[in-house]
Amino acid sequence: MFAIPLAWLQLMRERIRLLVALAGIGFAVILMFVQLGFRDALFESAVRIHLAFEGDVFLVSPQSSSLIAMDSFSRRRLLQAQGVDGVASVTPIYMGFGLWKDPDKQGTRGIFVMGLDPAGQVFPKSMLPNLDPIKLQDVVLFDRDSRDEFGPVATLFARDGTVETELNSRRVKVGGIFALGASFGADGNLVTSDLNFQRIFKRDLSKVDVGLVRLKPGADLAQVLQAIRTEIAKPNQDVMVFSKEEFVAFERKYWQTSTAIGFIFNLGAGIGWVVGTVIVYQILYTDVADHLAEYATLKAMGYRNVYLLSIVFQEAVILSVLGFIPAFFLGIGVYRMTYKATALPIYMTQDRAVFVFVLTMVMCIVSGAIAVRKVQEADPADIF
Amino acid sequence: MQTTRALDPIGLAAEPIIAIDHVNHYFGSGRLRKQVLFDITARIEPGEVVILMGPSGSGKTTLLTLIGALRSTQEGSLKLFQEELYKANNGRLVNLRRSIGYIFQAHNLLNALTSQQNVQMTLDLQPQLGSREKKLRALDMLDAVGLKDWANYYPSQLSGGQKQRVAIARALVGQPKIVLADEPTAALDKKSGREVVEIMRQLAQQQGSAVLLVTHDNRILDVADRILYMEDGYLKEMDRDRGSDMAGAFG
Ligand SMILES: Nc1ncnc2c1ncn2[C@@H]1O[C@H](COP(=O)(O)OP(=O)(O)OP(=O)(O)O)[C@@H](O)[C@H]1O
Ligand SMILES: [Mg+2]
Numbered sequence: 001m002f003a004i005p006l007a008w009l010q011l012m013r014e015r016i017r018l019l020v021a022l023a024g025i026g027f028a029v030i031l032m033f034v035q036l037g038f039r040d041a042l043f044e045s046a047v048r049i050h051l052a053f054e055g056d057v058f059l060v061s062p063q064s065s066s067l068i069a070m071d072s073f074s075r076r077r078l079l080q081a082q083g084v085d086g087v088a089s090v091t092p093i094y095m096g097f098g099l100w101k102d103p104d105k106q107g108t109r110g111i112f113v114m115g116l117d118p119a120g121q122v123f124p125k126s127m128l129p130n131l132d133p134i135k136l137q138d139v140v141l142f143d144r145d146s147r148d149e150f151g152p153v154a155t156l157f158a159r160d161g162t163v164e165t166e167l168n169s170r171r172v173k174v175g176g177i178f179a180l181g182a183s184f185g186a187d188g189n190l191v192t193s194d195l196n197f198q199r200i201f202k203r204d205l206s207k208v209d210v211g212l213v214r215l216k217p218g219a220d221l222a223q224v225l226q227a228i229r230t231e232i233a234k235p236n237q238d239v240m241v242f243s244k245e246e247f248v249a250f251e252r253k254y255w256q257t258s259t260a261i262g263f264i265f266n267l268g269a270g271i272g273w274v275v276g277t278v279i280v281y282q283i284l285y286t287d288v289a290d291h292l293a294e295y296a297t298l299k300a301m302g303y304r305n306v307y308l309l310s311i312v313f314q315e316a317v318i319l320s321v322l323g324f325i326p327a328f329f330l331g332i333g334v335y336r337m338t339y340k341a342t343a344l345p346i347y348m349t350q351d352r353a354v355f356v357f358v359l360t361m362v363m364c365i366v367s368g369a370i371a372v373r374k375v376q377e378a379d380p381a382d383i384f
Numbered sequence: 385m386q387t388t389r390a391l392d393p394i395g396l397a398a399e400p401i402i403a404i405d406h407v408n409h410y411f412g413s414g415r416l417r418k419q420v421l422f423d424i425t426a427r428i429e430p431g432e433v434v435i436l437m438g439p440s441g442s443g444k445t446t447l448l449t450l451i452g453a454l455r456s457t458q459e460g461s462l463k464l465f466q467e468e469l470y471k472a473n474n475g476r477l478v479n480l481r482r483s484i485g486y487i488f489q490a491h492n493l494l495n496a497l498t499s500q501q502n503v504q505m506t507l508d509l510q511p512q513l514g515s516r517e518k519k520l521r522a523l524d525m526l527d528a529v530g531l532k533d534w535a536n537y538y539p540s541q542l543s544g545g546q547k548q549r550v551a552i553a554r555a556l557v558g559q560p561k562i563v564l565a566d567e568p569t570a571a572l573d574k575k576s577g578r579e580v581v582e583i584m585r586q587l588a589q590q591q592g593s594a595v596l597l598v599t600h601d602n603r604i605l606d607v608a609d610r611i612l613y614m615e616d617g618y619l620k621e622m623d624r625d626r627g628s629d630m631a632g633a634f635g
Pocket of ligand 1: 382411412420438439440441442443444445446447
């Protein structure tokens, strides 16, 4: 029947030690949440633009590695794609970094500029409801979620209805505001027409950075992808073809593997894990050492070794659960603060909560596995 | 007991609860190997109270741990309840321990548990018992050792004698056929030492358990039916009279 819950009672008996243990585990858990949260937020921010694109198939140059490091390809490929069965429309998108002058303090800073055909549909209406202003010469739309260093553009725009400043030393006017958000690669974003883009960057519009392809309703994505690949990409070897999902994955992979971001934050989370493991090990080891004579007595009474091992592991599991819960809520708080301070898309996700909980469990079980070796010393024949 | 022994002076006819035959024991290995028990032969009958005396280092604890199935028997034969311990596997040894009540010099109670829970730890090894029954039996046992009102106290709140009485309750609550006690009074003052031994003997007698008690304390020799004497690893039976000569304390 119900046996005495020795593991629980033993932990509860040493309140101070328990609190120290929980604080240590909580610290490790929060560290893991923060590190992994930042990592994911940076990856997430890097694909925000991709996710916003209203396209089914994307063409980019094989030399491109990420939106902030694009090489261009010939617009002819895009026009060829227009002819493929199932394709409804194609839209070229031009991208580059321009030097933006803060209309208030006059400092300059690199801003990410996208040029697109005002008649084509690139972003959802909910994000860019009105593209009419950029049909005018030297008018741009400004991302209100850009970092503050670009100046109080949204505020000025709301007050005056327009803002004038310089982009690449060319006078431009802000004709509208939208919301997208800063990313690790781009501190701020502008959208303008392809023609304005040509004026500002002095670039040839026959060279495209991203080709956005929209399918006819009911067209089969896999088939169209296959057709564009075999008919256009294969023979010319100068363009890569992605589905939207693949395009997002391509960008993510760049940030994960070609930059130190993933490594740095994984390392940070790893350090949190190790610190937690050491703390839990210390606690469990001391606990076993303190109870060695008692454990030996239990063995002399006829308790099996597994019983004592299970006590240690039960303590490990109890510690991990009790340590995780408060740290989880603190983690949510830290995310909120970080979001307010950096505008990075950082928030608690179910996946990460589960992942960190599993890490915490493993942390406690690993420390338990090291600490149980001490239990073997509880030999009643040697102790008495 | 006296009559039993009169009819069966060498203790062969009845089935002894502990039968030790030509047991040798060694510590260490290779050149450091040292023999600490030499050709030990002894029998203990059900319900007997036997005291084991002898100078420090003579091997008393070693013998007790062998009988308590805490060590493997190396040479000779050692039977508990007719079951051979020599070459018995560890699982068997652990099972046998459950029929033995062990009382140590230190009480070794679990600090995180109340008196009652400590006593109940023994009963948790008997899965057929319901939790209510375990609780009642633990309380009864605490009552028997005079600690009825201390059931919900933690060891840190008890005196040395009280703790040792809880340890006795813990050892006896499972109704073991053998009680092994290794200097249970060493850490106690004279009065509580005496009390503890009395309680132990009385309960063991009620339950029909045999008691093997190691002690240096001459003042408690009178509780014994028999006294064994160990010196340099050899065991001898001691005459009660010679024992009393030596102890000079009772008669
Ligand atoms: N684990 C061990 N390893 C090596 N030698 C041991 C070990 N345990 C005991 N001994 C030795 O065996 C001998 C007998 O020890 P034991 O503890 O059985 O004596 P004892 O009669 O119980 O003494 P005491 O009255 O002091 O408790 C001693 O010489 C001791 O040093
Ligand atoms: Mg001893």
